Amino acid sequence: MNSILIIIGKIIVAVLRLFRRNAGNLPGIVLWHLTGGKCCRMFKVDCPVIAITGTNGKTSVTNCIAQLFEQNGKKIIINKEGNNLDTGICSLLIRHCSIGGNVNADYLIFETDESHVPVVYSQIKLETLVVLNFFRDQLDRNGEMETLIRKINGFCENFEGNLILNGDDPNTARLGRANQNNKNVKYFHAKPYAFATDTIFEASEGRFCPFCGEPLEYEYYQYSHIGKFSCKKCGFGNYEPYITAENIDLEKSVFTVDGHEYSPKLNSIYNIYNMTAVAAAAKLYGIPKKITDNVISNYTINNGRMETFMLGDRKATLNLAKNPVGANMTLRVMNEMQTEKELLFVLNDNIADGLDVSWIWDINFSVFDRVARVVTSGTRAYDIAVRIKCSGYPAEKITVLPDLDEAVTELAKNEGRKFVIANYTAVQPTRSALKRYADKQGGKHE
Amino acid sequence: MNKIKILHMYADMLDLYGDSGNMEIISYRCRMRGIECIIDKYSIDSPQPNFSDYDLIYIGGGADLEQQHISEDLSKCRDGIEAAYRRGTFLFLICGGYQLMGKYYRDADGTDIPGLGLFEYYTIAEPNRRKRCIGNIVIRAQLAGKSVDVVGFENHGGQTHNVKTPLGEVLYGHGNCTRSSHEGYFEKNVIATYMHGPCLAKNPEISDYIIGYCINRSNENAELQQLDDKLEKDCRQIMIDRLLKK
Numbered sequence: 001m002n003s004i005l006i007i008i009g010k011i012i013v014a015v016l017r018l019f020r021r022n023a024g025n026l027p028g029i030v031l032w033h034l035t036g037g038k039c040c041r042m043f044k045v046d047c048p049v050i051a052i053t054g055t056n057g058k059t060s061v062t063n064c065i066a067q068l069f070e071q072n073g074k075k076i077i078i079n080k081e082g083n084n085l086d087t088g089i090c091s092l093l094i095r096h097c098s099i100g101g102n103v104n105a106d107y108l109i110f111e112t113d114e115s116h117v118p119v120v121y122s123q124i125k126l127e128t129l130v131v132l133n134f135f136r137d138q139l140d141r142n143g144e145m146e147t148l149i150r151k152i153n154g155f156c157e158n159f160e161g162n163l164i165l166n167g168d169d170p171n172t173a174r175l176g177r178a179n180q181n182n183k184n185v186k187y188f189h190a191k192p193y194a195f196a197t198d199t200i201f202e203a204s205e206g207r208f209c210p211f212c213g214e215p216l217e218y219e220y221y222q223y224s225h226i227g228k229f230s231c232k233k234c235g236f237g238n239y240e241p242y243i244t245a246e247n248i249d250l251e252k253s254v255f256t257v258d259g260h261e262y263s264p265k266l267n268s269i270y271n272i273y274n275m276t277a278v279a280a281a282a283k284l285y286g287i288p289k290k291i292t293d294n295v296i297s298n299y300t301i302n303n304g305r306m307e308t309f310m311l312g313d314r315k316a317t318l319n320l321a322k323n324p325v326g327a328n329m330t331l332r333v334m335n336e337m338q339t340e341k342e343l344l345f346v347l348n349d350n351i352a353d354g355l356d357v358s359w360i361w362d363i364n365f366s367v368f369d370r371v372a373r374v375v376t377s378g379t380r381a382y383d384i385a386v387r388i389k390c391s392g393y394p395a396e397k398i399t400v401l402p403d404l405d406e407a408v409t410e411l412a413k414n415e416g417r418k419f420v421i422a423n424y425t426a427v428q429p430t431r432s433a434l435k436r437y438a439d440k441q442g443g444k445h446e
Numbered sequence: 447m448n449k450i451k452i453l454h455m456y457a458d459m460l461d462l463y464g465d466s467g468n469m470e471i472i473s474y475r476c477r478m479r480g481i482e483c484i485i486d487k488y489s490i491d492s493p494q495p496n497f498s499d500y501d502l503i504y505i506g507g508g509a510d511l512e513q514q515h516i517s518e519d520l521s522k523c524r525d526g527i528e529a530a531y532r533r534g535t536f537l538f539l540i541c542g543g544y545q546l547m548g549k550y551y552r553d554a555d556g557t558d559i560p561g562l563g564l565f566e567y568y569t570i571a572e573p574n575r576r577k578r579c580i581g582n583i584v585i586r587a588q589l590a591g592k593s594v595d596v597v598g599f600e601n602h603g604g605q606t607h608n609v610k611t612p613l614g615e616v617l618y619g620h621g622n623c624t625r626s627s628h629e630g631y632f633e634k635n636v637i638a639t640y641m642h643g644p645c646l647a648k649n650p651e652i653s654d655y656i657i658g659y660c661i662n663r664s665n666e667n668a669e670l671q672q673l674d675d676k677l678e679k680d681c682r683q684i685m686i687d688r689l690l691k692k
Contacts, residue, residue, distance in 0.1 A: 146510065208511070208512075355581060358463035358644060359463070359464065361644055362464060362466075382680050382681030383647070386677050387467070390471050
């Protein structure tokens with residue numbers, strides 16, 4: 001039976017390829033139906049499986065961990081295109097397995113959607129789970145965040161593999177208590193950076209101890225609700241970190257782990273946490289320092305995460321923001337620049353974005369500094385315009401152009417530095433529009 | 447100069463889907479008109495304020511966990527809030543705030559969280575956490591004798607029953623219960639609704655109904671200056687056209 005299913009899957013892949021269609025998800029969807037929702041069960045996996053989940057940073061951390069093993073000479077399989085649901089992982093394995101369902105690799109490394117962790121890893125044995133953070137993101141698709149955490153917690157109750165957790169996120173760290181018998185829980189942690197605060201700066205969740213309900217106390221907040229927290233009543237948060245990022249200096253773009261200094265290319269507190277998770281995985285699997293250093297120092301991404309475009313002689317930086325934390329980050333970077341600038345904000349509300357756009361109200365636009373003009377675009381161009389207006393920004397300086405090419409042309413009209421924020425489904429169309437404009441002007445795309 | 451005093455309760459805990467944005471919008475619309483707008487915050491273990499000092503009491507929505515945390519504290523405020531409401535303080539309540547003013551809220555685990563019982567309605571959460579009323583919503587409300595189509599975003603497992611005077615008729619979406627005909631609760635000084643988005647973002651008429659009510663308490667003849675709401679109205683119209691397919 002398994003073999004028949006696998007052959008069906010492989011035929012679908014072949015047909016899709018014949019028509020030059022992406023086989024990232026469809027074969028899995030078909031098999032999902034044929035197997036009554038258990039489409040990952042037909043594979044025979046003997047090698048270790050590492051899964052990476054969390055709201056922000058999954059793709060970066062997955063790619064980096066994969067590189068650790070690759071550069072160490074291992075054969076890996078990774079879901080690079082971010083097909084991170086059970087159907088996506090099934091589609092990937094179909095392409096890499098024998099007719100008997102044997103998957104031939106040294107390691108499988110899967111970015112996994114938060115809500116699909118229990119689904120996929122009840123079918124495939126998991127060795128290591130890395131959990132980065134939980135923020136409000138696409139809440140209307142997943143139900144409330146608490147439901148989501150409970151689901152993963154339920155999975156962790158019976159999980160005895162390695163659990164690498166962000167010890168500075170109470171929503172994540174609580175998973176460490178799900179199974180008292182699991183001796184393989186490892187927390188990563190970061191010492192405060194220059195912009196850490198005593199009080200919370202951006203909207204957040206997880207204010208209370210999930211175990212006893214006491215308000216959590218923070219020594220410092222790095223960003224949003226990420227920081228050194230503890231519960232004075234039950235001691236939640238008092239753990240010995242497995243790995244700690246220290247001497248974080250974003251100006252020089254360096255940080256230290258276990259006495260070794262790393263110089264990442266992507267320079268944000270956000271990325272420091274991601275890279276600390278990578279360093280934790282490297283330590284766990286005994287990856288040589290040289291390789292870890294090479295991966296962390298050279299990792300960069302060209303997928304709309306702090307990506308630069310030249311619009312004629314005007315420099316534009318595009319950053320993806322799936323949630324307020326991401327957008328606030330871009331605004332921070334933008335404000336730290338001491339010149340006049342203009343912002344294009346592209347907001348879509350497609351299914352993958354979560355139909356709801358109210359998260360834009362948790363973005364702190366009142367910090368706008370020397371922003372000369374704002375252009376808005378996307379299917380919800382007006383929503384973001386209203387939001388920015390109500391933060392006190394003059395309405396006459398806001399131009400709404402739902403059409404992306406028109407919006408980019410408008411943005412490039414005046415002199416000066418440009419920033420572009422786009423949400424999930426908006427980021428690729430925005431990249432294309434920026435590239436089209438840049439190519440027309442003979443500009444280069446860095 | 448006209449002045450409004452607002453008490454924003456549990457702002458640090460009940461703030462889902464941009465609910466705090468409602469306060470930003472009210473204060474923005476006051477500022478544009480030269481109305482002084484004071485927003486005080488109250489949260490668990492703050493000293494009890496004199497609720498009747500306020501023209502408007504605002505409570506947003508939260509997850510079950512947060513709602514359990516505040517319910518005990520809220521019950522201590524019961525007499526103060528009820529007295530204020532009887533004296534004409536406006537209550538603006540979103541989602542969890544809406545539910546907690548009714549008789550009780552039975553959460554998905556079957557635990558009853560007592561409400562303040564100011565109103566006759568009660569809420570029972572759908573036991574299946576996956577089954578939620580989620581999505582864009584359009585309702586037709588009557589405000590100050592005018593019919594207005596209001597657009598928001600709902601996401602609630604709670605099914606609110608026994609609502610005698612709803613805020614509006616559902617044109618698209620769920621409302622008080624799954625696929626119900628009506629949404630929210632309304633009295634002349636109460637607007638309670640499941641609409642997030644935040645609720646006031648593209649519905650300036652609701653903001654102005656509330657602001658108008660509040661300034662008229664101390665100055666009967668005060669008239670609200672018209673603001674330029676073109677962005678808000680275009681924003682709403684696009685959603686109405688899309689959802690109701692013209």
